[in-house]
Amino acid sequence: MRIRIGAASAALAGLVAVASGQAQQVDLIVYNAVVVTMDSTLQVLPRGAVAIRGNTIVAVAAADTIAAAYTAKETLDAGGQIVMPGLVNTHTHAPMVLYRGLADDLALMEWLQQYIFPAEAKTVTPEFVRAGTRLALLEMIQSGTTTYADMYYFEEEIARVTREAGVRGVLGQTIIQFPVPDAKTPQEELARTEAFLKEFAGDELITPAIAPHAMYTLDRATLRAARKMADTYSAPVLIHLAETSDELRTSRKQHKMSPTRYLESLGFWGPKTLAAHGVWLDAADIQILAKRKVGLSHNPESNMKLASGTARVPALRKAGVSVGLGTDGAASNNDLDMFEAMRQAAFLHKLTSGDPRAVPAKAALAMATIEGARALQMDDRIGSLEPGKRADLIVVAAASARHTPMYDPISHLVYVARGTDVRTTIVNGRVLMKDGKVLTLNEADIIREANQFAARVRLAVAK
Numbered sequence: 404m405r406i407r408i409g410a411a412s413a414a415l416a417g418l419v420a421v422a423s424g425q426a427q428q429v430d431l432i433v434y435n436a437v438v439v440t441m442d443s444t445l446q447v448l449p450r451g452a453v454a455i456r457g458n459t460i461v462a463v464a465a466a467d468t469i470a471a472a473y474t475a476k477e478t479l480d481a482g483g484q485i486v487m488p489g490l491v492n493t494h495t496h497a498p499m500v501l502y503r504g505l506a507d508d509l510a511l512m513e514w515l516q517q518y519i520f521p522a523e524a525k526t527v528t529p530e531f532v533r534a535g536t537r538l539a540l541l542e543m544i545q546s547g548t549t550t551y552a553d554m555y556y557f558e559e560e561i562a563r564v565t566r567e568a569g570v571r572g573v574l575g576q577t578i579i580q581f582p583v584p585d586a587k588t589p590q591e592e593l594a595r596t597e598a599f600l601k602e603f604a605g606d607e608l609i610t611p612a613i614a615p616h617a618m619y620t621l622d623r624a625t626l627r628a629a630r631k632m633a634d635t636y637s638a639p640v641l642i643h644l645a646e647t648s649d650e651l652r653t654s655r656k657q658h659k660m661s662p663t664r665y666l667e668s669l670g671f672w673g674p675k676t677l678a679a680h681g682v683w684l685d686a687a688d689i690q691i692l693a694k695r696k697v698g699l700s701h702n703p704e705s706n707m708k709l710a711s712g713t714a715r716v717p718a719l720r721k722a723g724v725s726v727g728l729g730t731d732g733a734a735s736n737n738d739l740d741m742f743e744a745m746r747q748a749a750f751l752h753k754l755t756s757g758d759p760r761a762v763p764a765k766a767a768l769a770m771a772t773i774e775g776a777r778a779l780q781m782d783d784r785i786g787s788l789e790p791g792k793r794a795d796l797i798v799v800a801a802a803s804a805r806h807t808p809m810y811d812p813i814s815h816l817v818y819v820a821r822g823t824d825v826r827t828t829i830v831n832g833r834v835l836m837k838d839g840k841v842l843t844l845n846e847a848d849i850i851r852e853a854n855q856f857a858a859r860v861r862l863a864v865a866k
Contacts, residue, residue, distance in 0.1 A: 426474045430832065431455040433798065434466045436481035437812050441488050441772045441787040445765060447812055453486060455794040458607070458832040463788050479827065479837075483802035485812055485820075488787050489549025489795035489830060490741040491775030493700035494641075494679040494729025496555050498527070498535030500542065501856050502734035505864070511647050511709045511735075518864075519734060523556075525863040527584035531856055532557040536564045538853045541844050542739045543570060546822025547797040549830045550776070550785055552677060552700070552729070554614040554641050556585040559599050562609045569835045569843045571795065573677075573779055574603075575614025575641040578629055580621050589625040593632065600636045608831060610781075612639040618662045619650055623669060630671050637675070639779070642666075644678035644699075647711050651683040663688035672697055675780050679729060680705075681719070682712040689715065693722045698778025701770065703748045705731035713755045716748070716762060727775030728767075740822035745771050749817055764817040798827035 431454075438451030440463055452469035454462040462469060499519075506518035532555065543551060550571040553561060558576040565572045576596040578589055586592040596613055603611040615621050615629040633640045645651060645662045658665045663684060666672060672695035679700040681692070692699065701714050719726050728744045730736050745767040752761040762770075776786025784793050799820055801809055806824075809815050828836040835843050 426472060427461070429454045429456045429461055429473045429475045431477045431479065431794075431829075431834075432469060432473060432475040433479045433481055433486055433796070433827075433829075434469060436484050436486040436798065437801070438463060438788065439485060439487040439768075439812050439816065440789065441769065442789050445813070451486070453788055453794075453796060455829075455832050458793055460788060460790055460792050460794050460796075462790055479798070481798045481827075483800070484826065485799040485801050485816065486788070486796060487799060487816065488772045488785070489797050489828065490547045490771050491727060491779070491786060492543065492548045492551040492729055492739065492741055492744075493677060493698070493727035493775045493778055494702055494731055495539070495551050495553045495739065496732030496734070497539035497551070497553050497561055498532045498555055499732035499734040500539045500739070501526075501531065501535040501853060501860060502732075503737050505734060505860065507708075507737075509709070511711055512649055514709065514735065522860060522864050523584060525866075526856075526860050527556055529557050529560050532560045533564050534849075534852045534856050536561045537568070537844060537849045539733070539739060540565060540568045540570055541841060541846060541849050542733075544568070544828050544835050544841050544844070545825065545839075546740045546742065547799065547825040547828060548739065548741050549795040549797065549828060550779075550781070552612075552641060552779060554616070554679075556583055558611075558614075559602060562599070562603055562606075562611065566606065566608050567843070569608070569830050569833050571608050571785070571793075571830055573610045573612050573639055573641070573781075575612035575639070577614045577616055578621065578625060579616040580625065589621070589628075593625070593628055596629075597632060597636075600632075600638055604636075610639060612641050614641040617643040617646075617650070618666055619653055626666070626669055626671055630669070630673060633675070634673065639675040639677065640673070641677050641679065644681050645683040645688070646680035646706075647709075648683055661685065661688055663691050667691050667695075677727075677778055679731075680711070680714065682706055682714045684715060684719070686718070689719055689722045689724065692719070693724050698725045698727060698780070700727050700729040700778065701748060702729045702731040702744075703751045704744060705729075705735045707747070707751065708737075709735055713751060716752055717756065720766070725774055725778040726770055727778035728770045738822075741771050742816070742820050742822050742824075745817045764811075764814045767817045768813055794829060794832040796829050797825050800824045800826050
């Protein structure tokens, strides 16, 4: 029987087990920690534990209750640390870590058209994508991201490397109108996408998705074809939306309506759709997204760095749109640290609204965990520590001078913690990093390979 119970019910189950003298066997117990559950009550256990069997959380309760009710093949003492759900990064371009710092302090279209697109044309290959993805995964595991949504080329290579590393991914094969490294036409890209959907159908870690790049880089026929394919395969759709004022002006000039309303007119919006950025949305646009149950990925650092603007996150959340947090690619951020994304999201909206309550710590943490999972329509499986959900969790150190004192663990995670504070990362019940050592990737080899590709990038862009 699948159990979905809260900490109080888990405690009751433990008492029953103790009374019967029959402790249950599990694979892993993480104990002696402050447990931040991110469940519907935002419950925090001052000295809690999480019991895991296979890929599933069995119980979340007080450490003494778990100790009495369960025995484990392996235990992990997290004393002086915080245990929380793994972070959900709702928008990345993983291989672009190899362009980190290549072109900074530019507006989006200049950055893309004069630097990034030309660099990609000269350097992106399957080997490049594998090397960049490994580097991105190393950074994500080390900083506590357990699920990420991605859009790029040769996405099947990204998926294979991601699965091998043990990270969960919603991975979208990019479709774009002009020739790119993995395809010369949109029709070829659609064919690649269909093959990608078939290869990873039903995978435990990889959710294959369709990623039409944006309304301004695709024609009507291709956007409709992408939606039709998504409906046929019941696949998620990932798309950039209303990222800049230029995009909004172009859409109004060409289509006499906003990007959101243009896509609505095509019948594009549908179930399991995630729009990235959504900076330039008006009230009518927000209502369309809410009505169509479209999730939105908020990327505060990338939007600030490219001077794209500030998304209307409080209004979106008030309208019922599920808003997750994303880092965007490391070429425009320039890192994949979701702790930094949380802090910047909270600060940005306090500043621009003049209201320190606009995005409080609880909201920022929710956007990085359960609300991000909801934006991807995966909140039944991930995003909180609850029995029956997948065992995706991280252990965050909280005993250093910078972390002392700690009055409110949720505030601490948003305003004090950094990605480098993550000590242990677990995905699907598998320990990917323990006490700061990544177990599923070879750090030295990955960094050496990344530097070799960086040398090729330097040579290519110099020509």
